[in-house]
Amino acid sequence: MGNQLLLVGSIPLDTVEEVMRTFGAPLGPYLPALPDGEVGERRSWVNRFGYLLFNGHEDLETLRRPPKIGGVEQLLPTKRSEGWQFRVRPGVERVRFGLPGLRLGYARDATNSYFVFRTLRDKGVLPADLRFQVSIPMINSVVRPLYFPEPGDIDKVRPGFEEALAAEIEVMVRRIPAKDLAIQWDLAGELLAVYGQPGNPPSETSIETHVAPVRRLSALLPNEVALGFHFCFGTFGGWPAFAPSDLGRAVELINAAVTAVNRRTDWIHIPALDRADDAFYAPLADLKHGDARVYLGMIHSMNSFRERLAVARKFVPDFGLGAYCGFGRTPPEQLPQLLADHLKAVELLNAA
Numbered sequence: 001m002g003n004q005l006l007l008v009g010s011i012p013l014d015t016v017e018e019v020m021r022t023f024g025a026p027l028g029p030y031l032p033a034l035p036d037g038e039v040g041e042r043r044s045w046v047n048r049f050g051y052l053l054f055n056g057h058e059d060l061e062t063l064r065r066p067p068k069i070g071g072v073e074q075l076l077p078t079k080r081s082e083g084w085q086f087r088v089r090p091g092v093e094r095v096r097f098g099l100p101g102l103r104l105g106y107a108r109d110a111t112n113s114y115f116v117f118r119t120l121r122d123k124g125v126l127p128a129d130l131r132f133q134v135s136i137p138m139i140n141s142v143v144r145p146l147y148f149p150e151p152g153d154i155d156k157v158r159p160g161f162e163e164a165l166a167a168e169i170e171v172m173v174r175r176i177p178a179k180d181l182a183i184q185w186d187l188a189g190e191l192l193a194v195y196g197q198p199g200n201p202p203s204e205t206s207i208e209t210h211v212a213p214v215r216r217l218s219a220l221l222p223n224e225v226a227l228g229f230h231f232c233f234g235t236f237g238g239w240p241a242f243a244p245s246d247l248g249r250a251v252e253l254i255n256a257a258v259t260a261v262n263r264r265t266d267w268i269h270i271p272a273l274d275r276a277d278d279a280f281y282a283p284l285a286d287l288k289h290g291d292a293r294v295y296l297g298m299i300h301s302m303n304s305f306r307e308r309l310a311v312a313r314k315f316v317p318d319f320g321l322g323a324y325c326g327f328g329r330t331p332p333e334q335l336p337q338l339l340a341d342h343l344k345a346v347e348l349l350n351a352a
Contacts, residue, residue: 001129002030004320004346006269006295008230009135009186010045010328011037011335016116021125023339028126030346032267032293033133033182033226036113042105043328044076046142046189047236050084051075053103054147059092060157063149080146080237087150088157096160100167107171110134114176131182131226134172135326139165139213141189145200162213169220178224182266185214187253188232188325192242195249207253211260218261228267229257235325243273248283255288265292271324272298276307284315297324299338299345309352321345 005027011019019037028034041048055062064085066074077083088095097103110132117132143158173181190210193200203209221227231250234241244250250270258265268289273280287294296319298308312319327338 001032001127001131002028003032003293004349005030005342006228006267006320006322007031007035007133008232008269008297008322008326009035009038009133009184010043010326011035011039012043012328012330012332013037013039013335015039016113017120020117020120022335024120024126024130026339027342028130031130033131033184033228034117034126035133035135035184036109036117038135038326038328040109042109045186045236045326045328046137047076047083049104049142050077050147052105053097054086055084057095057097059089059095060086061089063087084147086148086153088148088153093156094160095157097164100164101171103164104168106134106136106165106168107175110172111175114180118180132176132180133182133184133228135184135186135230136165137186137188138190138210139217140193140204140210141187144189144193145197145204146189149199151201158213162217166217166220169217173220173222173225178222182226182228183221184228184230184267184269185217185257186230186232187214187257188234188241191231191250191253192234194253195242195244197242207256210253211256214257215260215262218263221263223263226266227261227264228269229254229265230269230325231271232325233271233273235329239324240271240273246280246283251283251286255286258289258292265290267293267295267320269295269297269322272296272308272312274301274304274308276304276311278311278314281312281315284312287316294319295322296320297322299323299341302341302344305345306348306352309348313352321349 013019016036024034066077148154193204
């Protein structure tokens with residue numbers, strides 16, 4: 001099992017098999033686990049829940065939906081200011097979701113993708129010791145003030161969504177052998193919140209607000225299942241969705257999350273901006289990651305890659321590499337270059 005590269009999740013190809021052959025075959029020897037590319041509707045990350053889960057729920061009212069373009073309905077917003085928004089109906093104290101284990105689609109898609117993964121691994125297309133990776137947005141990236149702006153509503157929706165996600169996890173760990181499975185928690189909304197997003201309630205800046213669901217859901221994973229974290233600055237509207245002055249608050253959230261799970265953490269993915277100054281990376285010296293492998297999201301802006309690699313090593317001497325995020329919003333024609341950049345990054349990592 002490799003530890004030099006990490007793929008965060010989304011890859012804009014048409015099928016799981018295409019993802020695994022195109023990226024898994026050449027990169028597999030360097031990876032601890034391989035995602036399925038989040039093909040189809042999962043490519044939009046959490047935006048799909050606007051039309052698949054929340055719109056039409058009997059306990060919710062739709063306040064805003066993406067505007068039509070040329071008279072045709074739009075299910076996915078093209079900009080943040082035109083995204084879905086909802087409010088909880090008067091008198092509802094807790095919003096819950098039916099069809100446990102099926103409603104969110106994670107368990108269904110993971111089951112189908114695992115079959116493709118196992119078949120390709122058995123054929124020798126993928127390394128024999130590679131795990132199958134399922135990347136899942138954490139609760140507060142899905143249910144956040146951006147989508148539920150009414151005061152108090154997120155507290156009525158988050159417990160029910162967590163209940164639905166717990167049911168999906170329980171199905172996954174029943175269907176996929178623990179020794180083959182890796183779960184990655186994606187925390188983008190959480191990272192933005194702890195840095196202080198304008199308009200958020202004060203509780204959203206609290207580390208514990210975002211660590212609590214991580215603690216509860218991680219407890220559902222058998223010890224044999226690998227656990228990873230992806231922290232992100234976001235790509236909706238262009239990367240980065242926000243650009244902090246340094247990684248200080250990110251390190252605080254990471255340390256708290258790793259402590260909270262009270263079990264082995266296998267990897268931590270941390271984004272890196274296109275900066276080569278000490279100030280941005282210096283908080284990494286305070287990282288408390290235990291035995292977890294650190295992956296820095298530095299595979300971008302390759303003309304400055306060597307400089308950023310050298311600066312980061314002052315504060316984290318040993319780490320692997322990844323892109324800053326998944327590729328779901330990347331034009332497919334750029335994928336060959338992205339693949340070449342990953343292979344070049346391994347070469348430079350080993351040479352440095």
